Amino acid sequence: MNDTGIEIPLAGNWFTEVCDAHGTAFSLRITERLTEVKTAWQRIEIFNTTDFGKLMVIDGCVMLSSRDNFIYHEMMAHPALFIHEQPQNILIVGGGDCGTLREVLRHASVETAVQVEIDEQVTRLAEQYFPELCESNNDARASLQFKDALQWVKNADAESLDVIIVDSTDPIDPAEGLFSELFYRDCWQALRPGGIIVQQSESPILHMNILREMHHAMATAGYTAVKTLQFPQPVYPSGWWSATLARKGEMFTGYRQKEATEKPFETHYYNAEIHTASFAMPSFFLKELST
Amino acid sequence: MNDTGIEIPLAGNWFTEVCDAHGTAFSLRITERLTEVKTAWQRIEIFNTTDFGKLMVIDGCVMLSSRDNFIYHEMMAHPALFIHEQPQNILIVGGGDCGTLREVLRHASVETAVQVEIDEQVTRLAEQYFPELCESNNDARASLQFKDALQWVKNADAESLDVIIVDSTDPIDPAEGLFSELFYRDCWQALRPGGIIVQQSESPILHMNILREMHHAMATAGYTAVKTLQFPQPVYPSGWWSATLARKGEMFTGYRQKEATEKPFETHYYNAEIHTASFAMPSFFLKELST
Numbered sequence: 239m240n241d242t243g244i245e246i247p248l249a250g251n252w253f254t255e256v257c258d259a260h261g262t263a264f265s266l267r268i269t270e271r272l273t274e275v276k277t278a279w280q281r282i283e284i285f286n287t288t289d290f291g292k293l294m295v296i297d298g299c300v301m302l303s304s305r306d307n308f309i310y311h312e313m314m315a316h317p318a319l320f321i322h323e324q325p326q327n328i329l330i331v332g333g334g335d336c337g338t339l340r341e342v343l344r345h346a347s348v349e350t351a352v353q354v355e356i357d358e359q360v361t362r363l364a365e366q367y368f369p370e371l372c373e374s375n376n377d378a379r380a381s382l383q384f385k386d387a388l389q390w391v392k393n394a395d396a397e398s399l400d401v402i403i404v405d406s407t408d409p410i411d412p413a414e415g416l417f418s419e420l421f422y423r424d425c426w427q428a429l430r431p432g433g434i435i436v437q438q439s440e441s442p443i444l445h446m447n448i449l450r451e452m453h454h455a456m457a458t459a460g461y462t463a464v465k466t467l468q469f470p471q472p473v474y475p476s477g478w479w480s481a482t483l484a485r486k487g488e489m490f491t492g493y494r495q496k497e498a499t500e501k502p503f504e505t506h507y508y509n510a511e512i513h514t515a516s517f518a519m520p521s522f523f524l525k526e527l528s529t
Numbered sequence: 530m531n532d533t534g535i536e537i538p539l540a541g542n543w544f545t546e547v548c549d550a551h552g553t554a555f556s557l558r559i560t561e562r563l564t565e566v567k568t569a570w571q572r573i574e575i576f577n578t579t580d581f582g583k584l585m586v587i588d589g590c591v592m593l594s595s596r597d598n599f600i601y602h603e604m605m606a607h608p609a610l611f612i613h614e615q616p617q618n619i620l621i622v623g624g625g626d627c628g629t630l631r632e633v634l635r636h637a638s639v640e641t642a643v644q645v646e647i648d649e650q651v652t653r654l655a656e657q658y659f660p661e662l663c664e665s666n667n668d669a670r671a672s673l674q675f676k677d678a679l680q681w682v683k684n685a686d687a688e689s690l691d692v693i694i695v696d697s698t699d700p701i702d703p704a705e706g707l708f709s710e711l712f713y714r715d716c717w718q719a720l721r722p723g724g725i726i727v728q729q730s731e732s733p734i735l736h737m738n739i740l741r742e743m744h745h746a747m748a749t750a751g752y753t754a755v756k757t758l759q760f761p762q763p764v765y766p767s768g769w770w771s772a773t774l775a776r777k778g779e780m781f782t783g784y785r786q787k788e789a790t791e792k793p794f795e796t797h798y799y800n801a802e803i804h805t806a807s808f809a810m811p812s813f814f815l816k817e818l819s820t
């Protein structure tokens with residue numbers, strides 16, 4: 239049994255995340271639990287695994303492992319930043335492990351990258367257990383703020399941001415408000431024309447209801463175009479994940495392909511071919527969104 | 530503990546496949562085990578799951594679920610068949626659940642589709658528990674043979690086949706020989722010029738050693754071009770899978786895009802955009818194959 243009384247397939251040296259609503263579970267073999275911190279918002283655990291490096295878990299859900307977080311972080315940052323003509327002012331909502339921030343700061347055009355994470359402990363634990371993700375935290379362009387991002391965006395100057403990256407937990411407390419039309423409207427106000435919001439949008443095979451609602455809410459909030467990309471993410475439910483982008487006042491008509499091809503920094507998943515490919519969506523996805 | 534003495538994270542109503550070499554496990558919640566059959570080659574089990582329909586397991590490894598097998602079967606069949614200019618004579622090696630055969634027979638150009646599966650019980654159980662996958666088994670173009678495919682291919686007429694689809698289990702007994710240079714040479718002999726072999730090639734993030742060896746063995750066996758495509762497969766280790774294609778006497782320079790776009794049959798994952806996209810591979814994959 240876990241905290242919520244759900245029977246879990248766990249024995250011995252395994253951490254298991256049960257996806258009760260979908261009858262699946264994913265396990266990583268662990269050698270030890272390094273720490274457990276209860277904060278005002280959530281319970282954060284760090285484990286050592288035998289094959290995936292360190293593992294961060296929040297309220298029983300896998301957040302990231304050392305081994306495969308590169309896919310998620312690169313795909314949350316680079317597609318949006320290579321679509322925007324000149325991304326200068328970036329907001330990261332959540333993202334406390336700082337992996338997305340690190341990818342954002344690889345872009346020379348970026349002048350400011352503000353990260354607004356509600357729970358400072360996520361960042362403090364990332365600094366300790368995932369130092370490689372935090373290597374750009376002292377970049378002069380970065381600002382780490384530990385606040386409620388809903389309020390931060392509501393109070394942001396109109397047309398002051400180029401890209402907003404919503405790198406949050408699943409759409410339940412405390413992240414539920416980040417999946418609402420109201421929040422998307424506040425983001426729309428804060429974005430300059432041509433600005434892009436990109437948000438992690440769960441698994442195409444498990445969470446089509448969330449994806450449909452997100453597309454609807456973003457369109458209703460005033461964005462001109464909404465588009466979803468897909469990528470593998472082995473440690474998340476179903477191993478298959480997505481991010482959804484919406485743009486203010488412009489369609490998605492391409493990206494800075496030459497710059498993406500000749501980018502002066504290394505990536506492990508993202509490249510120019512992957513950029514284009516990630517926007518190709520399965521037939522069932524297209525069909526379900528069109529109904 | 531499972532049969533091999535490996536500690537597994539299993540309790541109660543879950544079927545769990547442990548990927549011991551990589552420290553991961555995947556579980557599906559089950560309501561009952563419908564049958565267990567021990568054959569000369571392997572142990573086959575069928576379960577009812579709460580959310581993924583029926584589940585077939587061979588020697589403790591997930592083969593397919595009702596819910597997500599469409600991705601694998603479509604991606605094993607349609608990319609190769611839409612690359613070939615006029616696929617008429619097809620061989621399926623393994624593929625006993627008949628899902629790949631069903632997809633192959635959707636192509637009007639196909640005149641013969643021979644399926645050579647070593648274990649007849651796989652097909653008999655598929656007919657019983659996955660009848661939707663077997664709906665084309667009585668197609669006049671189909672021939673189901675229960676034999677050793679290694680011998681079958683060795684004895685095949687030279688230049689008698691257009692596409693060979695190797696839809697086998699992992700590269701251990703009884704499928705180990707299907708991942709060898711010798712087998713690829715026999716396939717090369719049996720293929721017409723322009724012919725294509727396509728083989729399931731495991732997980733890009735877990736099995737780069739197998740992928741590297743397969744590329745090397747196919748190139749050494751005489752194929753002119755070798756190319757890997759990727760797709761999600763939630764019930765397989767890491768949720769991320771691949772297929773590798775090799776072509777006799779021709780490069781991979783495109784596909785019948787118009788026919789793929791206007792195909793007269795329905796697919797749930799594959800479409801023309803996915804076709805192109807699936808061949809875009811991550812930076813780490815390209816780097817590891819180039820060394």
